[in-house]
Amino acid sequence: MPLDKHDVAEHFARQFHQPPRWIVRAPGRVNLIGEHTDYNDGFVLPLAIDRAIWIGLRPRDDRRVVIHSVDYGEVQEFSLDDLTNGKEGWVEYLKGTSWSLQEAGHKLSGWEGVLVGDVPLGAGLASSAALEMATARAMGAVSGFDWQPAEMAKLGQRAENQWVGVNCGIMDQLVSAAGRAGHALLIDCRSLEIQPVPFPEGVAVVVLDTSTRRGLVDSQYNQRRAQCAAAAEFFNVKALRDVDLDLFQQLASDLDDTVQRRALHVVTENDRTLQAVEAMRRGETCALGVLMYKSHVSLRDDYEVSSEALNAMVEVARTHPACFGARMTGAGFGGCAVALIEARAADDFVQHTAAAYQQQTGHAPAIYACQATDGAQVVQGDD
Numbered sequence: 315m316p317l318d319k320h321d322v323a324e325h326f327a328r329q330f331h332q333p334p335r336w337i338v339r340a341p342g343r344v345n346l347i348g349e350h351t352d353y354n355d356g357f358v359l360p361l362a363i364d365r366a367i368w369i370g371l372r373p374r375d376d377r378r379v380v381i382h383s384v385d386y387g388e389v390q391e392f393s394l395d396d397l398t399n400g401k402e403g404w405v406e407y408l409k410g411t412s413w414s415l416q417e418a419g420h421k422l423s424g425w426e427g428v429l430v431g432d433v434p435l436g437a438g439l440a441s442s443a444a445l446e447m448a449t450a451r452a453m454g455a456v457s458g459f460d461w462q463p464a465e466m467a468k469l470g471q472r473a474e475n476q477w478v479g480v481n482c483g484i485m486d487q488l489v490s491a492a493g494r495a496g497h498a499l500l501i502d503c504r505s506l507e508i509q510p511v512p513f514p515e516g517v518a519v520v521v522l523d524t525s526t527r528r529g530l531v532d533s534q535y536n537q538r539r540a541q542c543a544a545a546a547e548f549f550n551v552k553a554l555r556d557v558d559l560d561l562f563q564q565l566a567s568d569l570d571d572t573v574q575r576r577a578l579h580v581v582t583e584n585d586r587t588l589q590a591v592e593a594m595r596r597g598e599t600c601a602l603g604v605l606m607y608k609s610h611v612s613l614r615d616d617y618e619v620s621s622e623a624l625n626a627m628v629e630v631a632r633t634h635p636a637c638f639g640a641r642m643t644g645a646g647f648g649g650c651a652v653a654l655i656e657a658r659a660a661d662d663f664v665q666h667t668a669a670a671y672q673q674q675t676g677h678a679p680a681i682y683a684c685q686a687t688d689g690a691q692v693v694q695g696d697d
């Protein structure tokens with residue numbers, strides 16, 4: 315069962331012997347389609363899920379932030395007047411978000427509280443973005459500023475880029491900030507315009523965690539970004555978002571082979587994402603599933619960010635009759651795949667896929683259906 319506000323209140327009461335003044339949550343995400351397109355000003359279609367980071371908190375009289383992490387069994391604290399980068403550890407996400415909020419002119423107040431989550435770490439479900447958005451929501455509650463999802467997402471991304479030092483795009487923070495229950499979000503990563511797209515009836519989203527975690531994700535990720543930037547320069551456009559298949563086919567033969575394949579993925583993936591939205595709106599789940607499989611092949615062969623474990627998981631999922639489509643989700647190289655399945659066959663699908671994957675790879679996976687939820691919110695206390 316996912317965590318809920320009662321669990322958070324209990325953890326808070328154990329530390330502070332009274333109920334929390336506020337409880338906030340910010341969800342992780344899975345991305346249905348539109349992978350490695352966000353930093354190309356392109357389109358993505360993620361959903362916020364019922365796995366989240368939670369903070370229970372009360373105000374302090376001074377400008378200190380004191381947090382008990384239930385999962386790490388650890389207390390960390392810092393002063394809002396003296397933010398210094400400690401380089402490592404979960405508290406850097408809270409410090410970095412506080413830093414970017416203050417840089418943007420928000421007046422922050424001190425607080426103390428408990429932090430607890432059930433977004434698995436490093437699995438490609440955006441646990442860092444969830445932690446940044448939970449911090450921003452907590453800061454907003456105690457300091458009394460409004461929740462503007464796009465602004466908060468950009469400040470979370472800034473914290474991650476400049477404080478933590480990971481060069482991510484905007485997708486994870488924005489869906490964690492702005493998710494909508496029962497919907498995926500079509501996000502235009504250039505304008506940051508968001509269109510919620512409802513799930514068709516009878517369809518379930520399943521997270522398939524391969525239980526593999528890869529190092530080198532950051533360096534590979536940065537290399538892909540650099541290749542995309544080089545391709546955009548070659549096509550003489552601001553970002554690969556501005557290249558369609560016609561333009562690509564006219565000019566691409568003069569591009570270096572690797573960069574050509576990277577660009578082909580981005581160009582086709584943007585197109586698939588917009589087609590996926592149309593399919594979803596028309597309730598054409600089979601068509602949506604086919605686009606997901608195609609996305610996986612493109613990520614595997616052209617963008618080269620998949621892994622043996624992810625490929626095995628997608629192939630195994632595909633053999634189940636209730637599966638409409640499956641693909642790796644997130645940055646890649648390990649972590650999770652996502653599948654779209656017929657909801658009434660969910661239990662059978664989970665059992666079948668878990669057993670077949672384990673038999674084939676020797677890894678014990680974690681496979682579970684998830685719900686599309688609202689984005690970061692104040693669950694208890696004044697907003």
Ligand code: GLA
Pocket residue numbers: 348349350351352353440482483484485486644645646
């Ligand atoms: C990570 C990044 C996102 C996005 C995905 C790939 O999750 O944080 O910004 O680039 O990888 O689609």
